Amino acid sequence: MRLSRDELKTLMKNKMMAAGLSEDHAEQTSEILTWSHERGYASHGAVRVEYYSERIFKGGITTNPTFTWKETGPCSGILDGDNAIGYVVAKEGMIKAIEMAKKNGVAVVGMSNMAHSGSIGYYSEMAAKEDLVAITFCQSDPMAVPYGGTEPYYGTNPISFAAPTADDRTVVFDMATTVQAWGKILDKRSQGASIPADWAVDEKGAPVTDPHLVNALLPIAGAKGYGLMMMVDIFSGVLLGVPFGKHVSSMYHDLSQGRCLGQMHIVMDPARFVGLETFKKSMSQVCDELNAMTPAPGFDKVYYPGERAVMRRDKAMEAGGIEVVDELVEYLRSDDIHFDRYDHKNRFAD
Ligand code: NAI
Numbered sequence: 001m002r003l004s005r006d007e008l009k010t011l012m013k014n015k016m017m018a019a020g021l022s023e024d025h026a027e028q029t030s031e032i033l034t035w036s037h038e039r040g041y042a043s044h045g046a047v048r049v050e051y052y053s054e055r056i057f058k059g060g061i062t063t064n065p066t067f068t069w070k071e072t073g074p075c076s077g078i079l080d081g082d083n084a085i086g087y088v089v090a091k092e093g094m095i096k097a098i099e100m101a102k103k104n105g106v107a108v109v110g111m112s113n114m115a116h117s118g119s120i121g122y123y124s125e126m127a128a129k130e131d132l133v134a135i136t137f138c139q140s141d142p143m144a145v146p147y148g149g150t151e152p153y154y155g156t157n158p159i160s161f162a163a164p165t166a167d168d169r170t171v172v173f174d175m176a177t178t179v180q181a182w183g184k185i186l187d188k189r190s191q192g193a194s195i196p197a198d199w200a201v202d203e204k205g206a207p208v209t210d211p212h213l214v215n216a217l218l219p220i221a222g223a224k225g226y227g228l229m230m231m232v233d234i235f236s237g238v239l240l241g242v243p244f245g246k247h248v249s250s251m252y253h254d255l256s257q258g259r260c261l262g263q264m265h266i267v268m269d270p271a272r273f274v275g276l277e278t279f280k281k282s283m284s285q286v287c288d289e290l291n292a293m294t295p296a297p298g299f300d301k302v303y304y305p306g307e308r309a310v311m312r313r314d315k316a317m318e319a320g321g322i323e324v325v326d327e328l329v330e331y332l333r334s335d336d337i338h339f340d341r342y343d344h345k346n347r348f349a350d
Helices: 005-019 023-038 046-058 086-104 121-128 182-191 223-236 276-292 307-318 326-333
Strands: 068-073 076-084 106-114 133-138 159-164 170-175 261-268
Touching (some): 023 121, 023 307, 086 261, 121 159
Antiparallel strands (some): 068 076, 133 159, 133 261
């Protein structure tokens, strides 16, 4: 069913507050979840609230955290998030990075000891809205084989970048470094459908089409995606002194413990390079040229990254609200906080 933006956000906020999150943190988190859901990233929207509520309720998210900000140079710093909800830590880190980049031209800000921060495009977009260019990377739990390997070693380690234009368009690229998210495998299991052979592997590292045999996800573009997920883990894990590679905590392992994840924002002020106005004008030109290109057979248009997400949001608003599956709405409207479904769960189990 369709919910208005306000109703969806308020329901998610209230549920996380009922689980024990502060009003401020629940407000910020539900705003970012709504941002994702309305852009068509339902996998990073309302569906996550029950899991967060269970972790909050069981103590694996610090609800009254002490953030520690250490400026390590004119252009660098680390924010220790005290295992608070990741959305608030990543947002706070981006606020610091924006301030620093405006002052000193460049900012490299790491966040350590945080929980999951959702769709990371939100944070790079924050910088673009302030006329800055940004990249952000974060760790996620080990689910992907290295190229040629048999065991999960890296997470779906996402990468996002964003840049402003001279008009109201914002380029926001935002992707996992695996071919598909784990949620898509679960969808196929529930439909009784098979998966394409380039999505995942079994215990021997061989490609599988039966979603029940999946033991790990495959990186995008073979060895190239493997290199990218390693890069993400170096920037947002090894560099920050948090667990890295296969030592990154599992999302569903022990919901009473903090996840100790890392994230990295790199923000640059175009004024220190080509100049802000020239940069923005050139970015508008890039978007115009891409949009004007004759599309290939089977395509309706060439889009710039992030364009379709905004179109999905606008379409949802025109249609009277954001589509949310009925069972999820029922849960959000109920008095239930969680159903004890995630703690100590093997993510590859049926
Ligand atoms: P996706 O495959 O839907 O999109 C990836 C990128 O490709 C987007 O920037 C999109 O704008 C662009 N794109 C897609 N189709 C396009 C087209 N026709 N023309 C132009 N550009 C196009 O994204 P994916 O990989 O499924 O990731 C979904 C979300 O999951 C992201 O928000 C990501 O941040 C989040 N995520 C978060 C993780 C975490 O641990 N916090 C882990 C993994 C993913």
